[in-house]
Amino acid sequence: xxxxxxxxxxxxxxxxxxxxxxxxxxxxxxxxxxxxxxxxxxxxxxxxxxxxxxxxxxxxxxxxxxxxxxxxxxxxxxxxxxxxxxxxxxxxxxxxxxxxxxxxxxxxxxxxxxxxxxxxxxxxxxxxxxxxxxxxxxxxxxxxxxxxxxxxxxxxxxxxxxxxxxxxxxxxxxxxxxxxxxxxxxxxxxxxxxxxxxxxxxxxxxxxxxxxxxxxxxxxxxxxxxxxxxxxxxxxxxxxxxxxxxxxxxxxxxxxxxxxxxxxxxxxxx
Amino acid sequence: xxxxxxxxxxxxxxxxxxxxxxxxxxxxxxxxxxxxxxxxxxxxxxxxxxxxxxxxxxxxxxxxxxxxxxxxxxxxxxxxxxxxxxxxxxxxxxxxxxxxxxxxxxxxxxxxxxxxxxxxxxxxxxxxxxxxxxxxxxxxxxxxxxxxxxxxxxxxxxxxxxxxxxxxxxxxxxxxxxxxxxxxxxxxxxxxxxxxxxxxxxxxxxxxxxxxxxxxxxxxxxxxxxxxxxxxxxxxxxxxxxxxxxxxxxxxxxxxxxxxxxxxxxxxxxxxxxxxxxxxxxxxxxxxxxxxxxxxxxxxxxxxxxxxxxxxxxxxxxxxxxxxxxxxxxxxxxxxxxxxxxxxxxxxxxxxxxxxxxxxxxxxxxxxxxxxxxxxxxxxxxxxxxxxxxxxxxxxxxxxxxxxxxxxxxxxxxxxxxxxxxxxxxxxxxxxxxxxxxxxxxxxxxxxxxxxxxxxxxxxxxxxxxxxxxxxxxxxxxxxxxxxxxxxxxxxxxxxxxxxxxxxxxxxxxxxxxxxxxxxxxxxxxxxxxxxxxxxxxxxxxxxxxxxxxxxxxxxxxxxxxxxxxxxxxxxxxxxxxxxxxxxxxxxxxxxxxxxxxxxxxxxxxxxxxxxxxxxxxxxxxxxxxxxxxxxxxxxxxxxxxxxxxxxxxxxxxxxxxxxxxxxxxxxxxxxxxxxxxxxxxxxxxxxxxxxxxxxxxxxxxxxxxxxxxxxxxxx
Ligand SMILES: Nc1ncnc2c1ncn2[C@@H]1O[C@H](COP(=O)(O)OP(=O)(O)OP(=O)(O)O)[C@@H](O)[C@H]1O
Ligand SMILES: [Mg+2]
Numbered sequence: 003x004x005x006x007x008x009x010x011x012x013x014x015x016x017x018x019x020x021x022x023x024x025x026x027x028x029x030x031x032x033x034x035x036x037x038x039x040x041x042x043x044x045x046x047x048x049x050x051x052x053x054x055x056x057x058x059x060x061x062x063x064x065x066x067x068x069x070x071x072x073x074x075x076x077x078x079x080x081x082x083x084x085x086x087x088x089x090x091x092x093x094x095x096x097x098x099x100x101x102x103x104x105x106x107x108x109x110x111x112x113x114x115x116x117x118x119x120x121x122x123x124x125x126x127x128x129x130x131x132x133x134x135x136x137x138x139x140x141x142x143x144x145x146x147x148x149x150x151x152x153x154x155x156x157x158x159x160x161x162x163x164x165x166x167x168x169x170x171x172x173x174x175x176x177x178x179x180x181x182x183x184x185x186x187x188x189x190x191x192x193x194x195x196x197x198x199x200x201x202x203x204x205x206x207x208x209x210x211x212x213x214x215x216x217x218x219x220x221x222x223x224x225x226x227x228x229x230x231x232x233x234x235x236x237x238x239x240x241x242x243x244x245x246x247x248x249x250x251x252x253x254x255x256x257x258x259x260x261x262x263x264x265x266x267x268x269x270x271x272x
Numbered sequence: 273x274x275x276x277x278x279x280x281x282x283x284x285x286x287x288x289x290x291x292x293x294x295x296x297x298x299x300x301x302x303x304x305x306x307x308x309x310x311x312x313x314x315x316x317x318x319x320x321x322x323x324x325x326x327x328x329x330x331x332x333x334x335x336x337x338x339x340x341x342x343x344x345x346x347x348x349x350x351x352x353x354x355x356x357x358x359x360x361x362x363x364x365x366x367x368x369x370x371x372x373x374x375x376x377x378x379x380x381x382x383x384x385x386x387x388x389x390x391x392x393x394x395x396x397x398x399x400x401x402x403x404x405x406x407x408x409x410x411x412x413x414x415x416x417x418x419x420x421x422x423x424x425x426x427x428x429x430x431x432x433x434x435x436x437x438x439x440x441x442x443x444x445x446x447x448x449x450x451x452x453x454x455x456x457x458x459x460x461x462x463x464x465x466x467x468x469x470x471x472x473x474x475x476x477x478x479x480x481x482x483x484x485x486x487x488x489x490x491x492x493x494x495x496x497x498x499x500x501x502x503x504x505x506x507x508x509x510x511x512x513x514x515x516x517x518x519x520x521x522x523x524x525x526x527x528x529x530x531x532x533x534x535x536x537x538x539x540x541x542x543x544x545x546x547x548x549x550x551x552x553x554x555x556x557x558x559x560x561x562x563x564x565x566x567x568x569x570x571x572x573x574x575x576x577x578x579x580x581x582x583x584x585x586x587x588x589x590x591x592x593x594x595x596x597x598x599x600x601x602x603x604x605x606x607x608x609x610x611x612x613x614x615x616x617x618x619x620x621x622x623x624x625x626x627x628x629x630x631x632x633x634x635x636x637x638x639x640x641x642x643x644x645x646x647x648x649x650x651x652x653x654x655x656x657x658x659x660x661x662x663x664x665x666x667x668x669x670x671x672x673x674x675x676x677x678x679x680x681x682x683x684x685x686x687x688x689x690x691x692x693x694x695x696x697x698x699x700x701x702x703x704x705x706x707x708x709x710x711x712x713x714x715x716x717x718x719x720x721x722x723x724x725x726x727x728x729x730x731x732x733x734x735x736x737x738x739x740x741x742x743x744x745x746x747x748x749x750x751x752x753x754x755x756x757x758x759x760x761x762x763x764x765x766x767x768x769x770x771x772x773x774x775x776x777x778x779x780x781x782x783x784x785x786x787x788x789x790x791x792x793x794x795x796x797x798x799x800x801x802x803x804x805x806x807x808x809x810x811x812x813x814x815x816x817x818x819x820x821x822x823x824x825x826x827x828x829x830x831x832x833x834x835x836x837x838x839x840x841x842x843x844x845x846x847x848x849x850x851x852x853x854x855x856x857x858x859x860x861x862x863x864x865x866x867x868x869x870x871x872x873x874x875x876x877x878x879x880x881x882x883x884x885x886x887x888x889x890x891x892x893x894x895x896x897x898x899x900x901x902x903x904x905x906x907x908x909x910x911x912x913x914x915x916x917x918x919x920x921x922x923x924x925x926x927x928x929x930x931x932x933x934x935x936x937x938x939x940x941x942x943x944x945x946x947x948x949x950x951x952x953x954x955x956x957x958x959x960x961x962x963x964x965x966x967x968x969x970x971x972x973x974x975x976x977x978x979x980x981x982x983x984x985x986x987x988x
C-alpha cells in the first residue's frame with residue numbers, strides 16, 4: 003500500500019460520510035453557512051464533531067481543510083509565509099489562507115489549544131468583514147461567500163487559562179453537541195461496525211452506566227467513539243467484557259477501584 | 273515521623289509493674305473521674321497480671337484517651353484486661369482507635385458503647401482475617417451501583433443485607449465462601465439485589481404504605497416474591513448479574529423453593545408483572561404459605577425503616593424540585609416566575625418510550641411547551657421521585673412561589689460531625705477532607721487547619737550558617753546562575769552569537785519582494801522566563817528535634833540563597849499539629865513576600881512542634897498553588913519519616929491519605945516531590961510519590977547541600 007498526498011483544496015469529500023443528525027444541527031449549519039456566519043462546535047470528546055464537519059463538507063460540496071491546534075501554532079502557520087526557492091522568493095499560503103481562496107470550509111479543531119495571539123488572526127475573518135489580513139504581503143484576503151470558518155471547543159475540561167475569550171466566542175453561531183439518545187447511538191454503533199443490534203444496545207447501556215459515574219470519580223463517561231471502538235473489537239471476536247475493559251474502562255481511568263467497578267458493570271450487562 | 277515522645281516506639285522492657293505502680297500511673301490521668309468510691313485499683317489489679325509490654329500499651333493509650341476525655345480513658349482501662357485476653361496488641365489498638373474515631377464523630381457515650389463491644393469487635397477482627405471485609409470493597413460496590421443508575425446509594429455495614437432505599441446495609445465481613453473472589457461475588461449479589469429493589473419499584477410509596485400494616489409475615493412473603501420478580505428483571509436487564517446469582521446458588525448449594533413458589537416465579541417473570549402483583553400475592557398468602565428461608569444474599573426486609581426514609585425524602589424532594597423549577601423558569605425566561613402565569617402550569621412532562629427504563633418510559637421536561645434540557649440536579653430529582661412514586665405528580669411541577677423560597681431552605685447544612693466543642697474552633701480555620709482507605713471514601717471536612725506565623729528569632733543563625741558554608745554558598749550560586757543561563761535559544765534577535773538561518777531566509781525573501789529587511793537575524797542564548805513556582809513544605813514535627821531541625825533550617829537558608837539567584841517564585845511553609853482538630857501550617861515565606869530579614873528570622877525560629885498529619889497540609893498547599901499562575905508547579909516536601917498523628921493517623925491510614933492528597937495535587941497539575949532522611953522511606957515513598965519522585969538523603973549533615981542540589985536537578 004502506498005500513502006497518498008492530497009492537496010486539501012482539491013479534496014472534495016466524494017462519498018457521503020455517515021452522519022446521524024442528533025437535532026437540527028444540519029439545518030442550522032446550512033443556514034449559518036448561507037448567511038456567511040462562522041460556526042462554533044461545542045461538545046465532549048468523541049461525540050461526532052469531526053464526523054459532522056466531514057458530512058457538512060460533503061453536503062455543501064466544499065473542500066474541508068482541518069487544522070488541529072496546538073500551543074506552538076503561530077499566526078504564520080495559519081496564514082502563510084515567504085520561502086526562498088531557487089533564488090526566488092515564493093509566498094506559501096497557510097491552510098487558513100488556502101481555505102479562504104478556494105472558498106472551502108476551514109475547521110480549526112480544539113481552538114483553545116492555540117496561542118492567544120494566534121486566535122485573534124481569525125477575528126476579522128469571523129465578523130462581517132470576512133477578510134484575512136496577510137501582513138507580510140500587505141494584503142487583505144477577502145473571503146468568497148462559500149468560505150466557512152468553523153472551530154471546535156470542549157468546554158468540559160478546560161483550565162481557566164485556556165478558556166475561550168468572549169471576544170472570540172461571541173463571533174460564532176454555536177452548535178452544542180452531546181452524546182446521542184440511546185436509540186440513535188445504538189444505530190450509530192451498529193452502522194459503523196456491523197455489530198449485531200442486541201450487542202450494540204448493551205454497549206450503549208454500558209456507556210450510560212459509565213456516564214452515571216461522571217463526577218463520582220470519572221471526568222467523562224464513555225464517548226460514542228469509545229463505543230465504536232469496543233464494538234469493532236467485539237466484531238473481530240473479542241468477548242464483550244474483555245472488549246469493554248480494553249477499549250472503554252482502561253481509556254477512562256487508571257484508578258483501580260473505578261476500573262474494578264466499571265469491569266463489574268460490563269460483566270453484569272453481558 | 274513519630275512525634276515526641278514517639279508513643280509506639282518507646283520499647284517497654286523489664287519486669288511487669290506492680291498493681292500499686294499501675295494504679296499510681298492511672299491516677300495521674302484519671303484523677304478527674306475518680307472518687308473515693310470509684311478508684312483505679314480494680315483495673316490496676318487486673319493489669320498487674322500482664323506483661324510489661326502489654327501494661328505499657330494500656331498506659332500509653334490511657335494517656336492518649338485522657339487527653340480527649342478522662343471517662344473514656346477510665347472505661348478503656350477497665351475493659352483493657354478483657355481486650356488483652358481476646359486480641360493481640362494490634363487488635364487492641366485497632367479497638368481503641370475505633371472508639372477514638374467514634375468519640376471524634378459522635379461523642380462520649382457512643383464511644384464508650386463502642387469500647388464495651390469488645391467481644392463483638394474481636395469476633396469481627398477474627399472473621400476479617402479469614403474472609404473479606406466490607407471496607408475493602410465498599411468503594412467498588414458504591415461505584416458499581418452508582419453506575420447501574422438511579423438514586424445514589426451509600427454502602428454501610430449492618431447485620432444482614434437490607435436497604436432503606438438510600439443506604440445499602442451489608443455485613444461487615446463475609447467468610448461464607450472460601451476465597452476473597454467468592455466472597456466478593458456474594459457482596460456484589462447482595463448489592464445488585466438491593467439496588468434492583470430500589471430501581472424496579474419494590475419500595476414504591478403506595479406499596480410501602482400498604483405493607484406497613486400487614487405484619488411481619490406478609491413483609492417476608494412480599495420480599496420473597498419480589499426476589500423472584502427481580503431475578504427475572506435482572507435476567508433481562510443485566511444477564512451477567514443473573515448468571516452470577518445462579519452460580520452463587522450452585523456454589524452454596526441453595527435448595528430451590530418448593531411449590532407454590534416456582535409457580536409464582538413464572539407469573540412474576542412476565543414483563544408486565546409489577547411489585548403490586550407481588551404485594552397482592554403476599555397479602556393473599558399471608559397465614560397460608562410459610563415464607564421461604566432467605567438465600568445467602570438476602571435478608572429480612574424493613575418496611576418501617578423504608579417508610580421513614582421515604583416520607584422524609586418525598587417531602588424534601590418535592591420542595592427542592594419546586595424551588596429548582598422556579599429558578600429554572602426564571603433563568604429560561606429571564607424573569608421571576610409570574611404568579612399569574614404559574615396558574616397555567618409552565619412545566620409539563622412528556623412521556624418518552626424507553627424499554628430500558630423500569631417503567632418502560634422516561635420523561636422529557638417541557639417549559640411553556642418547549643422541551644428543555646434540565647440541569648443535573650433537576651434530572652437527579654426527577655429520577656429519584658419516579659423511583660418513589662412511579663410518576664411525577666402534577667403538584668411537584670408547580671414552581672415555588674416567592675414566599676416559598678426560604679420556607680424549606682436547609683440551614684446551610686453542616687454535618688453535625690463537623691461541629692465540636694472546645695476553644696479550637698472553626699473560626700478562621702480551614703476544613704479539609706481526609707481520605708479513609710478503610711471506608712474507601714473521604715471523611716468530609718474532617719481536619720481543621722490553621723495558618724500560623726513562625727515566631728521570628730534573631731539569633732544570628734542565618735549569618736552563622738552562611739559563614740560556615742561559605743564555600744558551598746559560592747558554588748551553589750555559580751551552579752544556579754549557570755542554570756539560569758542554560759535555557760533555550762532565543763530566535764530572531766537583533767543581536768546574538770549566531771545567525772538565525774530561518775530568519776535570514778525570510779528576510780531575504782522580504783527583501784526580494786521589495787519589503788523592508790528585518791534586522792532580527794540572530795540567535796541569542798539567554799535566559800527564558802523560568803515560569804516555575806515551587807512550594808516547600810517542611811516537617812516541623814516533634815521528631816525533628818535536635819540536629820534534624822538544625823539541618824533543615826540550614827538547608828532552607830542555602831535554598832533561599834540559591835532560589836534568589838535563580839529568580840523562581842517560591843514559598844515555604846512548615847507543617848505540624850496534633851489530631852485532626854488542630855492541624856497547623858506555619859508561614860515561613862509566602863509567595864508574594866521577598867526574602868527579607870523577617871523571613872530569615874522566621875527560618876531561624878523554626879522549632880519542632882507535634883505530629884505529622886501530612887494529607888491535610890498537602891491539600892491546603894495544593895489549594896495555594898492552584899492560585900499561583902505558573903507553567904510548572906512544584907510541591908517539595910522535606911521530611912524525616914512517615915505520616916503520623918496520634919488519633920489513628922498512622923500506618924496504612926496515614927500513608928493512604930497522604931497518597932490520596934498527592935493524587936489530588938497531581939490532578940491539579942502540580943508535581944510533588946519528597947526529600948527525606950528516613951532510611952526506611954524506600955518502603956513507602958515509591959507508593960506515595962512514584963518511583964522517581966523522591967530522594968532519600970542518607971546523612972543528615974548532607975541535607976543542606978542536597979536540598980538545593982535536588983532542586984537544581986528537578987528544574988533543569
Ligand atoms: N452523529 C453521529 N453520526 C455518525 N457517527 C458518529 C456520530 N457521533 C459519533 N459518531 C462516531 O463517533 C466517532 C467519533 O466522532 P468524532 O471523531 O467526530 O468525535 P469528535 O467530536 O470530533 O471528538 P474530539 O473532540 O475528541 O475530536 C466517529 O468516528 C463516529 O464513528
Ligand atoms: Mg474531532
